[in-house]
Amino acid sequence: MFNLFKNSFLELKKTKTIVICGFLLATSLVLNTQAIKIGNLTIITFSFIANSICGFLFGPIPASILGGLTDVLTHVINPKGEYFPGYTLNAFLGGLFYGMFLYKKMYKIENIKALIYRIVACKITISLFINLSLGTLWTSIYVGKAFMVLLPPRVSKELILIPIHCFIMYVLLKFINKVYYQLNLDK
DSSP: OHHHHHHHHHHTTOHHHHHHHHHHHHHHHHHHHSOEEETTTEEEOOTHHHHHHHHHHHOHHHHHHHHHHHHHHHHHHSOOSSOOHHHHHHHHHHHHHHHHHHTTOOOOGGGHHHHHHHHHHHHHHIIIIIIIIIHHHHHHHHHTOOHHHHHHHHHHHHHHHHHHHHHHHHHHHHHHHHHHHHTTTTO
16 A cells, blocks of 8 residues: 555656646636536536546546645635535545556456446545535535534435446546557556
8 A cells, every 4th residue: 555655656756747736737627617517506517537537547646636736726716605625535535546446457458347336435435524524514504504414415416426436537547548548658
């Protein structure tokens, strides 16, 4: 586990990593500003795409930095209410989990099932630990409603989004895996 974080930290010394992370940050900011709002408290964004790609390519350290920066910069660029640091922690932890589950897990065509299992495990972990537990706690604190009142609609949202997110991640990460090595970007 220590080597995972060490190797991920060393990725930050590569110019290629910084350039690609900059592109992913810009992509994440655009995706975050195109949020779908359902009701007063439910927001669906697709910034997870850039964060999962960063975690897949560079590991938990750059992905967690990307997640935290995305949250803070989205609030600076397009504020929707007051800033709440709990959501920044969620974005940071999301990147951490994407990196922990997906980093250095490049797959050959015949072993693509492993990628599917890791994506599903990653999304379920993020949904349970970050989105349902911490996210609901932060929303409860932020809006002053009881945790258990906010939880049922969030569970429904996560049950709908997990398979959609997993499918999007599978298609994109499979493509990125192929292109990344064809272009010799792993050097």
